[in-house]
Structure formats: C-alpha cells, structure tokens
Amino acid sequence: MTEGLSRRRVGTPREVTSEADALHLSTSAPGSPSFNRTNSAEETKTDKQPLLTLMEETLLLGLKDQEGYLSFWNDSLSYVLRGCMLMELAFRRRIRITKDAFTGMTNISERPIEVISVRPTGEVLLDEALRVIKGSETRRTVASWMDLLSGETWNIAKAGYQLKQVRERLAKGLVDKGILRTEKRNFLFFDMATHPVQDPRAKDEVITRVFDTLNLPRTAATPTRGAGRAGSSPGSMSDFTRHTIGHGIGGQAGKLKLAPITNPRFYKNEEHSRFALLRRVSLIAAACAGSVLENPMIHMDMEARDRAVSRAEDLMDVYGHWPFKRDSPLFTTEIDSGEPGDLMVEEVVASVIYVLRKMDRLI
Numbered sequence: 001m002t003e004g005l006s007r008r009r010v011g012t013p014r015e016v017t018s019e020a021d022a023l024h025l026s027t028s029a030p031g032s033p034s035f036n037r038t039n040s041a042e043e044t045k046t047d048k049q050p051l052l053t054l055m056e057e058t059l060l061l062g063l064k065d066q067e068g069y070l071s072f073w074n075d076s077l078s079y080v081l082r083g084c085m086l087m088e089l090a091f092r093r094r095i096r097i098t099k100d101a102f103t104g105m106t107n108i109s110e111r112p113i114e115v116i117s118v119r120p121t122g123e124v125l126l127d128e129a130l131r132v133i134k135g136s137e138t139r140r141t142v143a144s145w146m147d148l149l150s151g152e153t154w155n156i157a158k159a160g161y162q163l164k165q166v167r168e169r170l171a172k173g174l175v176d177k178g179i180l181r182t183e184k185r186n187f188l189f190f191d192m193a194t195h196p197v198q199d200p201r202a203k204d205e206v207i208t209r210v211f212d213t214l215n216l217p218r219t220a221a222t223p224t225r226g227a228g229r230a231g232s233s234p235g236s237m238s239d240f241t242r243h244t245i246g247h248g249i250g251g252q253a254g255k256l257k258l259a260p261i262t263n264p265r266f267y268k269n270e271e272h273s274r275f276a277l278l279r280r281v282s283l284i285a286a287a288c289a290g291s292v293l294e295n296p297m298i299h300m301d302m303e304a305r306d307r308a309v310s311r312a313e314d315l316m317d318v319y320g321h322w323p324f325k326r327d328s329p330l331f332t333t334e335i336d337s338g339e340p341g342d343l344m345v346e347e348v349v350a351s352v353i354y355v356l357r358k359m360d361r362l363i
Contacts, residue, residue, distance in 0.1 A: 045274040049092060051177065051266045052202065053123060054084040057283050059170050060179075060203045061210070062292035068183060068194030070167065076359065080290035081166055082149040083352045085129045086113070086142055087282050090348035091275055092121050094130055097347040098139060108322040108351045112139035125169055132161055142351040171195040179203075202266050207296045209267070210287065212259055213280045213315070214308045215248040220300060254311070256281075256332045275345065277335045281319050282349055288312040289356035320353030322346075 052060075062070045062077060070077065089095045098112045115134040120127050129149060140148070147153050148161035174180040179202040180195040197203055204221070211221040249259040258280075260271045270276050287293040293312055297305045311330075318328045324336055324346070336346065 046272055047091075047093065047274050048269070048272075050270065050273070050279075052206070053126070054088050054091075054279070054282055054286060055081050055125065055166075055170050056174055057206045058084055058286045058290055058292065059167065060174070060197075060206050061287050061295055062290065063171075063180075063195070063197065063203075065197045065200070065203070068180070068185070068196035069192070074291055077290040077292065078166060079146060079150045079152060079359065080286050080356065081170070082129075082146045082163070083142075083289075083356055084282075084286050085126060085149065085163075086145060087286075087349050087352050088123075088126055089121075089130060090345045091279065092126070093117060093341075093345065094119070094121065094126075095133065095348060096344040097351065108347055109143060109354050110141060111351075112141050113145065113348065113351075114139055123173070125163065125166065125173075128163060132163070136161070142348070143355045146352075146355060168193070174202075177202075205261055205264055205266050206283075208261055209280050210284065210293070210296060212249045213256070213284050214311050215254045216297075216304075216308060217248050221296070254329070256315075256330055256335075258334060274342065275335075277332065278319070278346065278349060281315050281335070282353070284312045285316045285320065285353045285356050288316065289359050316353055316357050320350060320357045322350040322354075324350065 058077070058081065059070075062074065064070070086095065094115060094117050095113050096116050097108060098114045100111075113133070115130065118130060118134055121130070132149065133145065148158055149163050151159065151162035151164075153159075171180055172182075175182055175195060179197070179199045181198040183194050183196060184191050185194045186192075208218055208221045211218060249257050256277065258271060258277050261267055264270065273279070284293070288309065293309060294305055297308060300308075314328075315330055318325045318330045319335070324331055326336075336342075
C-alpha cells in the first residue's frame with residue numbers, strides 16, 4: 001500500500017461538540033427551518049446510513065473482481081467520486097445549498113453550498129472534504145467544488161483544495177471493512193497494490209440495487225460474480241445471456257420502486273431509510289457518469305444494455321432537475337417527502353446530478 005495513507009475510522013462518530021452546535025446555529029438563516037429533526041412515535045423513516053458510502057459503491061462497480069484494479073482508460077471516475085462525496089455529505093446533513101433573497105430566481109446549479117455541521121462522519125475522506133469546504137473563505141457552487149476537489153483547475157493557487165489518492169484511499173477503506181484484500185501485482189517495470197474482491201456479498205448487494213433501479217430482473221444480477229467463484233462452471237452464465245428490461249421490480253411499466261434485498265448484510269433495514277430510493281438514483285447517476293454502469297451488465301445482450309443505460313439517463317434527467325420533474329413516469333412520491341429538512345438534502349443531490357449530466361462540457 002502507498003505509504004502515508006490514513007486508515008479510516010471505525011466505530012460511532014463522537015458526539016457533537018459545542019463548537020459544532022454553535023456553527024449550526026450561526027449558519028442557519030433566521031426564520032429558516034431547522035435542519036435537525038425531532039422524531040415522533042409514528043415516524044418510521046430514519047437517517048441511519050448504510051455501511052457503504054456512495055463513493056465505495058461506485059468504486060466497487062468499476063473494480064475488476066479478480067484483478068483488483070480499475071480500468072486504466074477511465075478518466076472520468078475521479079471527478080464523479082468528488083460529486084459522490086458532496087451527495088454523501090448532504091445525505092448525512094453536513095452541507096446544503098445556500099438560501100438567499102435571490103434563491104427563487106437563480107438556477108440551483110448556480111447557488112453555492114455551505115457547511116451546516118462539522119460533526120465528524122466517521123469516514124476520513126468525507127471529513128477531509130468537509131474541512132476543506134468549511135475552511136474556504138469563498139462559498140462555491142457544486143460544480144466549482146467538484147472541480148477543485150478533483151484538481152480539475154488550471155489555477156495553481158487552488159491546488160491545495162485537491163483531495164489526493166481518493167481511489168486508493170477508498171480501496172483501503174474497503175479493505176478495512178473486509179470487502180477487499182490487498183495484493184501486489186507486477187506491471188512491467190513496477191509493482192502496484194491491487195485490491196481484489198474478498199467478500200463478494202457487498203458487490204452482489206450493490207449490483208442488485210442497481211438492477212432494481214434499472215428495472216432489470218434480479219436473476220440477471222449476479223451471474224458474472226458467480227462465474228469467478230470457486231466451484232462455478234464456465235458455462236454457468238449460459239442461462240443469463242439474454243435479458244430484456246421491463247421485467248424487474250417495477251414490472252412492465254418500469255415504475256421506480258424500493259424492494260428490500262433478502263437477508264442483506266450491508267443494507268439492513270434499507271426500506272426504513274429516509275433516502276433509500278434517492279440513494280439508489282444517486283448511485284445510478286454516478287455509475288453512468290463514471291462509465292462503470294455497464295460493468296455488471298457485460299453478460300447481457302447489447303439491446304438490453306442500451307435500454308438500461310437509456311433508463312439511467314432518464315433518471316438523471318428527472319432527478320438532476322430542481323424541482324424534480326413530477327410529471328415524469330419515473331418520479332415517485334417516495335423520494336420527495338416535501339419536508340423542509342429533506343428538501344435541503346434533495347437540492348444538493350439534484351445539483352450534483354445536474355453537473356454529472358453536463359460532465360462532458362466540464363472535463
């Protein structure tokens with residue numbers, strides 16, 4: 001492994017400090033709704049986070065199971081991972097889109113983001129990104145922060161904002177979680193650390209959630225995973241060579257629907273998570289923009305893959321727009337609660353997905 005990398009913190013983040021509480025109060029505009037929620041007895045939805053972050057899910061989709069590395073030709077994933085960080089910080093209620101007198105007259109992509117809580121997340125990369133955003137004297141938009149955090153800027157004076165070795169650090173975090181393992185592989189004249197999949201259940205659950213959202217049958221979700229395991233026959237994928245979209249969880253109509261995974265290990269009680277469906281849509285957007293969406297569909301025919309990618313782009317169009325396009329068949333009220341605290345999260349997610357849709361123009 002690369003020397004000097006920080007090990008991710010495990011365990012429950014420490015309690016909110018008085019400094020964090022003071023920051024929260026000072027950054028909230030007078031008269032604006034409180035970002036904290038008081039849970040009632042009837043409320044079943046929670047903000048409990050899954051064991052995998054959006055960055056880790058996206059990385060797993062792009063990772064070669066046995067070889068343990070990403071495609072050398074993928075030059076967009078690094079930028080996408082920075083967008084995943086911003087969405088993850090929003091899901092954890094650390095940042096929001098700034099509110100001002102001109103909020104209703106400006107596009108959400110042109111409005112800056114602000115830190116509303118510096119409480120540690122328990123993830124080193126997220127905490128580092130939070131410190132960078134909080135330490136900036138200038139409030140910037142989502143697109144600007146994605147540029148700065150990924151190093152996609154010609155301004156040398158802003159190089160200090162860049163988060164370095166993100167892919168390697170994410171892989172190291174997955175090693176700490178027992179999902180990947182570390183190996184050394186020789187590439188011509190140098191050795192490189194690789195991270196093959198050790199616990200395939202994590203990637204299986206991620207792929208299942210991707211297929212559910214794309215309305216693909218779950219039976220098609222894991223044949224490529226099983227082919228690489230001990231005891232699998234080379235012909236075990238023959239029954240999965242052709243699949244068509246429209247026969248998955250959403251049925252023929254292709255409605256967006258949350259279906260819990262049977263006996264999950266990394267997404268327990270996902271159906272009770274407040275942003276479960278929005279998280280899935282965010283994963284699809286990141287995977288599509290990061291050119292890793294088709295990796296788990298490599299065993300399927302070209303037509304099915306094209307239709308799945310088309311559905312992913314449609315989802316990005318519906319949820320990369322603020323407010324969400326309610327008149328679309330892909331919109332569901334399960335995503336948009338309409339509550340002020342939740343709207344703050346949805347605004348950041350919509351803004352990031354908007355940027356991912358326009359990524360070709362930014363990179």
